[in-house]
Amino acid sequence: MKDSIIRVIKFIGLGFLEPLIRLINKEEPKKNIKEVFRKIVAPIASVFIFVGLWQLGSTALYNIEADYKIEATLKSQGEAEAQKVKECMESGDPSCQPNTLPSPAQVYASYLTLLKDHKTIAADKKAFKEKTFELNKKRVKQGKSIITYTGRPSFVDQIKTSLKTVFAGFLLALFIAVPIGIVIGLSSTLRGSINWVIQILKPVSPVVWLLLVFMIVKTLTKNSEGDSAFIISFISVGLCSMWATLVNTAMGVASVNTDYINVAKILRLRPMQKIFKVILPASLPLIFTGLRITLSVAWMVLIAIELLAQSPGLGSFVWEEFQNGAMDSNSKIIVAMFIIGMIGFALDRIMLFIQNLISFEKETI
Structure with missing residues (x-):
């Protein structure tokens, strides 16, 4: 039973709980107490230390800004003012508080505000759908477009939009990079011929890709009623992030053990059989390493692209809050920062889980 539980937690990426389970089962207490401290207690303690340092830092910055504001008022308007x-x-009046690094409590309060705002907007959307349901049914029968909700999106809605865009960009990168990487990896001549293109395009900034894609998509979708902002965003994300997968796929295919290739020749496998039954399985560890990097890069550049393109999503949310300049804007930006980081970490763990599920070489990092 114990071994089955350990296998399950390792499989789902919770291997750090293994020493705790062994300790509960009274297996090597001294050794597992040390492991529990190293893998569980120390990381939890680091969270409290981080929050404590954050609180001290925000208090110090608040005092500096407050003293400066009082001093400036004293010089310009006198002691009474x-x-x-x-x-x-x-008194705690928000209108006169220094606008500086918010404390953990302020950030948490903003998080709760954003959730409350989401519930309000979700209720408005539901009410709108109920009101327009019958009318939209008639419009569909008449061949007209339906009436859609045009109110502002909530924070949760913008997270969903960003996830939809990043997955579309990731799939685009996958479908472009893996086939090209396989073809390049199979031919040393082709690798030498195309390598210069990869090395030149790989470091190109997301801003440049965004502008290039914008020019092309706007030209091709002039008479289209589709969402061009979404198309521009996910294509830009895919083109920015695909290079790690392309390089790793080519490297993985090129480094397949020659014994496997020789066996494929002896079995007289057709080219496509050789690729799918020999080359791809042997290349999976490197391909998945490239895919994990691609997904991480896609998530990072997505935020920048949304910010630059002003398309819906977390990047747009951060920029709007920065431009807003309200007292809780800084807190909301930090909430978004943590959400972005946690989603990025979760995406990487998902890719690691899939890799361990289908690959014969297990990764733990």
């Missing part, structure tokens, strides 16, 4: 500003700050 400076005293009023000080009293206003001490």
Whole structure:
């Protein structure tokens, strides 16, 4: 039973719990106590240390900004006004608080505000759909377009939009990079011929890809009613992020053990059989390493592309809050920062899980 549980937690990426399970089963207590401290207690303690340092830092910055504001008021408007500003700050009135690094409590409060805002918008959407349901049925019968909700998206809606865009870009990168990587990997002549193109295009900035894709898509979709912003975003993401998969696939195919190739020749496998039954299985570890990097890069460049293109998503949310300049804008930006980081980590773990599921070589990093 114990071994089955350990195999399951390792399989789903929770291997750090293994020493705790062994300790509960009274297996090598001294050794497993050390492992529990190293793998569980120490990471949890680091979270509390991080939050404590964050609180100290935000308090210090608040005091610096508050002193500067009071001093500036004293010089420009006199002691009476400076005293009023000080009293206003001490009262907790949001209108006169220094706009600096928010504390953990302020960030958490903004997180709750964003969730509450999402529930309100979700209720509005539901009410709108109920009101327009019958009308939209008639419009569909008449061959007209349906009436859709045009209100502002919530924070959760923007997360969903970003995830949809990044997965579309990732799939585009996958379908472009893996086939080209296989073809390049099979021919040393082709690798030498095309390598210069890869080396030149690989470091190109997301801004440049965005502008290039914008020019092409806008020309091709002039008379289209589709969502060109989504198309521009996911194509830009795919082109920016595909290079790690392309290079790793070519490297994986080129480095397949010659014994496997010789066996394929002896069995007289056709070219496609050789690729799918010999080359791809042997190349999977490197291909998946490239896919993990591609997904991470796709998530990073997506935020930048959404910010630059002003298309819906987390990047647009961050930019709008920065431009907004409200008292809780900084807190909301930090909420978005943590959400972006946690989603990026989760995407990497998902790719690792899939890799371990179908590959004969297990990864743990």
